[in-house]
Amino acid sequence: MIRVLLVENTRLVRGAFAALLSREDDIEVVAEADVNGDVVARAVACRPDVAVIDVDSREGEEVAARGELRARLPECRMLLMMASTTPERPRRMLDLHAAGVISTNAPPNRLVHGVRKLVRGQRFVDDRCGVGLGVNRAGHRGEPARPSRALAPCSVDLRPPGQRPPRIRPVR
Numbered sequence: 568m569i570r571v572l573l574v575e576n577t578r579l580v581r582g583a584f585a586a587l588l589s590r591e592d593d594i595e596v597v598a599e600a601d602v603n604g605d606v607v608a609r610a611v612a613c614r615p616d617v618a619v620i621d622v623d624s625r626e627g628e629e630v631a632a633r634g635e636l637r638a639r640l641p642e643c644r645m646l647l648m649m650a651s652t653t654p655e656r657p658r659r660m661l662d663l664h665a666a667g668v669i670s671t672n673a674p675p676n677r678l679v680h681g682v683r684k685l686v687r688g689q690r691f692v693d694d695r696c697g698v699g700l701g702v703n704r705a706g707h708r709g710e711p712a713r714p715s716r717a718l719a720p721c722s723v724d725l726r727p728p729g730q731r732p733p734r735i736r737p738v739r
Contacts, residue, residue, distance in 0.1 A: 569686050570597045572615035574606050575648075576624050584619065587675050594682060602626040607635050610643060617685050619678070621648045622660060623671070631663045644685040646678075649696070657696040667691030 571588055573596055575581035585596045597613040600606050602624055610618060618636060621627050630636065631647055644666035649656060657668045666685045669677060673693045681691040 569594045569617065569682060570613065570615045571595065571682060572597060572606075572610050572613060572618045572643075573599045574602055574618060574620040574627065574630065575599075576601045576603070576621065576627070580621075584678065587678065588682065591679055594679070602630055606630050607639055610636055611639055614640070615643055617644050617646055617666075617682050619646045619648060619682070621671070623648075623650050631660065631665060634664070637664055646681050646685055646691065648678075657692065661692075667693075668696045669693040670695035 571594060573581055573584050573588075575584060578601075581599050581601070585599055588594045588596050597615055598609050600609050602621070603626055606618075606620075607630075620631055622631055631645060636643065636645065645664070646667040646669060647660045647663075647665045648669050648671050649660065650671045660668050667681050667690060669681050669691070670693050673695060677693055681693065684691040
């Protein structure tokens with residue numbers, strides 16, 4: 568069972584992440600915290616495999632930057648969540664010895680995938696964070712990042728059988 572600590576300031580968002588992860592048979596959310604609380608003490612008490620930390624707040628970034636969590640629990644891997652995905656920010660987060668970074672705009676299944684990769688000892692860089700970092704989907708430096716398929720056209724026709732496509736009239 569993968570043990571996860573969620574660190575997020577917004578209670579509603581934290582609850583949604585907990586619900587998403589708890590649906591998985593192999594993942595257990597062992598603790599939740601806001602970044603203003605004593606994150607390190609909570610982590611030491613529950614011994615998570617992965618700490619998912621929102622670093623959009625100044626306090627969240629400080630939790631990751633201080634390195635205290637990494638020093639006290641070296642086996643706990645940090646997955647840092649952020650809304651800002653300019654190339655400088657994910658690079659700075661990876662320099663904090665985070666095992667992974669993910670955009671808060673990523674599809675929900677990417678969070679689950681990232682947690683699982685970290686537990687297997689792999690690095691995880693979400694597509695939205697890896698662009699421009701020279702990090703590919705596998706999270707390895709050196710190769711160009713593969714483009715995201717987020718805007719790929721849908722090949723499935725969702726209309727009921729026999730229904731014709733809507734008629735588009737030109738604007739005059």
